[in-house]
Amino acid sequence: MGRSPCCSKEGLNRGAWTALEDKILTAYIKAHGEGKWRNLPKRAGLKRCGKSCRLRWLNYLRPDIKRxxxxxxxxxxxxxxxxxxxxxxxxxxxxxxxxxxxxxxxxxxxxxxxxxxxxxxxxxxxETPHSKSRHKKLTTQPHVTDPSNSPQATETKIQVIRTKATRCSSKVLVPLQPPPIQDIDPSEHQDFQPYLTNHEEMNNNASVQSHHGTEVLDALYSHGQDFLNFEINDQLRASNEDSEESNDINKNPSLDPVQPLSIDEAMFKDWTTNPCLDDNAAMDLDSLAFLLEPDEWP
DNA sequence: AATGCGGGCAACCGCTTTCAA
DNA sequence: CTTGAAAGCGGTTGCCCGCAT
Missing domain, CATH: 1.10.10.60 (Homeodomain-like)
Known part of the structure; x- marks a missing residue:
C-alpha cells in the first residue's frame, strides 16, 4: 500500500487472518483479557503486529459483534x-x-x-432502503475463516456493545440503574437483549453510553459546531451530580423513556434530566431517532 | 466457458489522543 | 511539566466474489 510500516514487520504475517490465528488470538484474549496489544502477539505466539491483533479482535472476533x-x-x-x-x-x-x-x-x-x-x-x-442492490450480498464471512470455528457461529447471544471510545468513559461516571425488566418486552428489543440479561455488563458500559448522550445533546445545542472538542466542565458536572434534581431520573426508572423531549437551557446544563438520555433508554433506537429528528415527533 | 469490471469488505496505514512514568 | 508508549481513529488499499458481456 505504499506506506512505510507503522512498526517493524520483519517476519510478520500480513493480509487475511487464518482460522488458526483467530483461534489463538481469541483464546489468548479470553485467558488474559484485552489490552497490551503491543506485547500480545509475542505472548500469544502470533506473527502479527499488535495493531493488527487489536483490529482483528475489535472488528471481527469479539463475541458481541453482530453479523x-x-x-x-x-x-x-x-x-x-x-x-x-x-x-x-x-x-x-x-x-x-x-x-x-x-x-x-x-x-x-x-x-x-x-x-x-x-x-x-x-x-x-x-429507491428505498430495501432496494435490491442493498441486499445483493448478505452476511459476509471471511473466506479464510471456517465458520464452524468462528466464535460468532456458536455465539448467538449478542452481548452489550462496547464503544471503542472507551477513554471518554474514564472521565464521566454517572450513577446508573438497569432498566426495569418488567417494563421491557424482550421480543421488541432483541437488539438490546443483553441489556435485559446482563446487568453487570451494562453497568460496566453505562458511563460510555451516558457520555455519548452528552455529545448528542451538545451537538444539538451548538447547532453543528464541532461539539466533539467540547470539554466537559468537571465541576459543573460534579455539582449536577450532587443535585438531587439531576439524579431524579436515575432514581425514577418509571419515567417514560420515549417521553417527548423538550430541550431547554436547564436541560443542557444538566443533560441527565433528559429522559431520552437516561441509560434506560439511551440505547433505544426509537428514542434516539426521536431525539435526532424532532419534526417527526408524533 | 472465459474474461473484465465493479462492489463490498477486511486489513493496513499514519496521525491524533490519552495516559503513566 | 515533559515525554514516550499505547491505544484509538478515520482514510485508504487490495483482494475476492458475483455479475455482465
Whole structure:
C-alpha cells in the first residue's frame, strides 16, 4: 500500500487472518483479557503486529459483534447520526449495538454514501432502503475463516456493545440503574437483549453510553459546531451530580423513556434530566431517532 | 466457458489522543 | 511539566466474489 510500516514487520504475517490465528488470538484474549496489544502477539505466539491483533479482535472476533445485514432501523440511525456527527464512525458505532466503526464506515462508503449522493442529485429518487442492490450480498464471512470455528457461529447471544471510545468513559461516571425488566418486552428489543440479561455488563458500559448522550445533546445545542472538542466542565458536572434534581431520573426508572423531549437551557446544563438520555433508554433506537429528528415527533 | 469490471469488505496505514512514568 | 508508549481513529488499499458481456 505504499506506506512505510507503522512498526517493524520483519517476519510478520500480513493480509487475511487464518482460522488458526483467530483461534489463538481469541483464546489468548479470553485467558488474559484485552489490552497490551503491543506485547500480545509475542505472548500469544502470533506473527502479527499488535495493531493488527487489536483490529482483528475489535472488528471481527469479539463475541458481541453482530453479523448480518444492517437493519432498516439501524440504517436510518446511521444516516441521522452521520448527518449529526459526520465521519465520526466510532461514535456512530457506539450507538449501534454489535456494530463496529469499520463496518459502519464500509457500509456508508459502499451503500449509504452513494445513495445519499444519488438522492442529492435526484431528490425524487424512489429507491428505498430495501432496494435490491442493498441486499445483493448478505452476511459476509471471511473466506479464510471456517465458520464452524468462528466464535460468532456458536455465539448467538449478542452481548452489550462496547464503544471503542472507551477513554471518554474514564472521565464521566454517572450513577446508573438497569432498566426495569418488567417494563421491557424482550421480543421488541432483541437488539438490546443483553441489556435485559446482563446487568453487570451494562453497568460496566453505562458511563460510555451516558457520555455519548452528552455529545448528542451538545451537538444539538451548538447547532453543528464541532461539539466533539467540547470539554466537559468537571465541576459543573460534579455539582449536577450532587443535585438531587439531576439524579431524579436515575432514581425514577418509571419515567417514560420515549417521553417527548423538550430541550431547554436547564436541560443542557444538566443533560441527565433528559429522559431520552437516561441509560434506560439511551440505547433505544426509537428514542434516539426521536431525539435526532424532532419534526417527526408524533 | 472465459474474461473484465465493479462492489463490498477486511486489513493496513499514519496521525491524533490519552495516559503513566 | 515533559515525554514516550499505547491505544484509538478515520482514510485508504487490495483482494475476492458475483455479475455482465
Amino acid at each position: 448480518g445485514n444492517i437493519s432498516h432501523d439501524e440504517e436510518e440511525l446511521i444516516i441521522r447520526l452521520h448527518n449529526l456527527l459526520g465521519n465520526r464512525w466510532s461514535l456512530i458505532a457506539g450507538r449501534l449495538p454489535g456494530r463496529t466503526d469499520n463496518e459502519i464506515k464500509n457500509y456508508w462508503n459502499t451503500t449509504l454514501g452513494k445513495r445519499a449522493k444519488a438522492k442529492a442529485s435526484s431528490p425524487t429518487s424512489t
